[in-house]
Amino acid sequence: MQPAISAKGISKSFRTGFFKPRKQVLHAVDLEVAPGAIFGILGPNGAGKTTFISILATLLRPDGGQAQVLGLDVLKDPGRLRERVNLAASGAHFLWCLTVEENLRFYGRLYGLGGRTLVAKVEELLELFELQPHRRVTFERLSTGLKQRLALAKALINNPELLFLDEPTTGLDPEMSRHLRGEILRLNRDKGLTILLTTHNLREAEQLCGEVAFLKEGRMLARGTIPQLQERLGLGDHVSLVFRDGPAPLDYAQLPGVLTFNLENNRVDLRVDRGEERLAAILEAVSRTQSQVVQVRLQEVDLAEIYHEITL
Amino acid sequence: MRLPSDFHKIYAYAVRSALVNRRNVFAVFEMLFWPGVAIFSVGLLTRFLKLDPETVTFILIGAVSMNTIQIAQLDLSYALLYSVWAKSLKHEFMAPVGLAHILVGSGLVGLIRGFLVFVLMGLLSMWLFNMDLGPPGTWGLLIFLAGMFLNAAIIGALVLALVLRFGQRAEVAAWAFSYLMLLLCGLYYPVSVLPPGVRELAQFIPLTYFLEYFRHFYGFPQASSHPLLYGFSQSVIYLGLCYGLVQYTLRSALQRGTLLRLSE
Numbered sequence: 001m002q003p004a005i006s007a008k009g010i011s012k013s014f015r016t017g018f019f020k021p022r023k024q025v026l027h028a029v030d031l032e033v034a035p036g037a038i039f040g041i042l043g044p045n046g047a048g049k050t051t052f053i054s055i056l057a058t059l060l061r062p063d064g065g066q067a068q069v070l071g072l073d074v075l076k077d078p079g080r081l082r083e084r085v086n087l088a089a090s091g092a093h094f095l096w097c098l099t100v101e102e103n104l105r106f107y108g109r110l111y112g113l114g115g116r117t118l119v120a121k122v123e124e125l126l127e128l129f130e131l132q133p134h135r136r137v138t139f140e141r142l143s144t145g146l147k148q149r150l151a152l153a154k155a156l157i158n159n160p161e162l163l164f165l166d167e168p169t170t171g172l173d174p175e176m177s178r179h180l181r182g183e184i185l186r187l188n189r190d191k192g193l194t195i196l197l198t199t200h201n202l203r204e205a206e207q208l209c210g211e212v213a214f215l216k217e218g219r220m221l222a223r224g225t226i227p228q229l230q231e232r233l234g235l236g237d238h239v240s241l242v243f244r245d246g247p248a249p250l251d252y253a254q255l256p257g258v259l260t261f262n263l264e265n266n267r268v269d270l271r272v273d274r275g276e277e278r279l280a281a282i283l284e285a286v287s288r289t290q291s292q293v294v295q296v297r298l299q300e301v302d303l304a305e306i307y308h309e310i311t312l
Numbered sequence: 313m314r315l316p317s318d319f320h321k322i323y324a325y326a327v328r329s330a331l332v333n334r335r336n337v338f339a340v341f342e343m344l345f346w347p348g349v350a351i352f353s354v355g356l357l358t359r360f361l362k363l364d365p366e367t368v369t370f371i372l373i374g375a376v377s378m379n380t381i382q383i384a385q386l387d388l389s390y391a392l393l394y395s396v397w398a399k400s401l402k403h404e405f406m407a408p409v410g411l412a413h414i415l416v417g418s419g420l421v422g423l424i425r426g427f428l429v430f431v432l433m434g435l436l437s438m439w440l441f442n443m444d445l446g447p448p449g450t451w452g453l454l455i456f457l458a459g460m461f462l463n464a465a466i467i468g469a470l471v472l473a474l475v476l477r478f479g480q481r482a483e484v485a486a487w488a489f490s491y492l493m494l495l496l497c498g499l500y501y502p503v504s505v506l507p508p509g510v511r512e513l514a515q516f517i518p519l520t521y522f523l524e525y526f527r528h529f530y531g532f533p534q535a536s537s538h539p540l541l542y543g544f545s546q547s548v549i550y551l552g553l554c555y556g557l558v559q560y561t562l563r564s565a566l567q568r569g570t571l572l573r574l575s576e
Binding site (some may be wrong): 014054079085089137 | 316318320323327328332336343394395397398400403404405406410413414485563566571572575
């Protein structure tokens with residue numbers, strides 16, 4: 001199956017001033033995203049996430065490399081590509097004196113919609129994002145949450161096959177962020193939309209993305225599903241055992257799947273590869289020593305640890 | 313070319329421009345207050361100087377032209393400035409729109425506003441200062457209007473290129489360009505009174521020829537043998553060059569990241 005996004009060796013630099021050296025923002029970045037996936041690009045501020053997504057969205061020309069989105073070359077066929085993709089970014093910005101409805105109509109027309117098709121599409125989006133009560137409110141009078149909802153509504157005006165979301169929940173309160181994440185998941189599930197999103201919110205990436213890639217200082221450091229990355233980095237799950245009378249006399253390093261361990265008073269903290277599968281064997285080994293375990297905790301490795309491991 | 317789709321894209325910019333003008337109190341000032349002030353001040357000055365009717369007409373034609381062009385070019389000049397101010401430039405260029413859609417859509421509203429200013433100022437000049445718009449006839453008036461709108465389009469396209477290159481800093485150019493052009497083309501005076509060196513520059517401004525053409529109906533001599541030929545030829549060449557320049561700056565903006573910077 002043809003990938004929805006295929007980028008090879010994308011590089012980009014910007015001039016920082018006269019007689020100053022150019023700043024390299026992206027270094028030969030590769031990426032492949034399957035159709036229908038939600039793919040997350042993670043990285044700290046200044047990592048090059050927005051630059052990369054802007055190149056794929058045809059808003060920026062790369063210095064080198066090749067990129068195809070939905071089978072279309074971003075440099076050779078930007079016009080046709082723009083008809084099939086759309087973008088929503090953090091800090092929604094639209095013309096201040098146009099109402100919610102007028103802004104949607106304006107963008108609808110830019111995608112060639114008119115007449116009843118436009119009216120029906122605008123109504124559908126107003127309903128989908130619960131914007132009907134605010135349809136006649138000018139953009140400048142909307143709350144941040146409503147502005148972001150309008151941004152997402154605008155991004156769907158052309159029924160895109162692929163959506164670029166550049167830090168879509170930045171600046172939103174937790175409730176609104178949760179709501180928007182729900183919408184993003186629903187769009188992916190119901191409409192089969194491929195979504196490429198950038199974020200530095202790890203919880204968001206964990207909730208939304210089937211696969212992630214880490215970008216730092218313009219270099220793609222790692223990519224994969226969370227279990228794949230965990231395995232590749234040797235990051236196991238946390239297994240914590242608390243004993244009644246001191247730790248069991250065991251060579252913990254020899255227990256199945258144990259990557260590292262730490263003894264502290266009555267507690268033993270183990271880092272275990274595929275902890276859920278190995279827990280029974282570990283407990284069995286402990287029980288053979290007659291030591292009494294009073295508490296067992298299993299915690300899966302989370303994205304924050306992977307992020308920490310990769311980017312720091 | 314897909315006509316219905318292109319029509320909607322052009323219509324998008326026309327509606328947007330019309331809505332912004334309708335909701336902007338300064339747009340009313342631009343169309344009523346300043347043109348009114350211009351006609352009154354220039355007309356009263358000619359009365360104070362006790363000028364003969366022909367000279368009064370000569371000067372009033374200049375005042376009408378200046379305001380008509382100024383208003384007509386604004387919608388075009390502001391087409392991208394609105395987006396820069398709103399920081400929505402990247403969303404617009406994310407859509408499959410071309411420069412032609414922006415230029416034609418916004419230009420149409422500018423043309424209507426410019427025409428209304430021309431009518432308003434023409435009526436005021438006739439009513440208050442006995443200027444007679446009869447001699448050129450309908451065709452003469454239409455040709456003169458077409459010439460003014462072409463000049464407005466050239467200025468507007470130049471400002472668009474500057475906005476794409478320099479962003480908000482180009483805002484001042486929206487006004488400055490037209491004033492500079494109007495200064496050189498012999499707006500309130502014959503080109504012959506311009507100092508040597510500057511006078512030659514006037515030959516390269518199409519409006520010089522359209523003013524000359526229009527004024528000849530009032531008995532003023534034509535300096536060139538075929539003013540309309542020169543005026544329209546130069547206008548078409550400049551428009552083509554400006555369109556190419558805007559295309560080039562857009563391409564350069566995509567390379568330099570200007571669209572993204574202007575949307576932050």
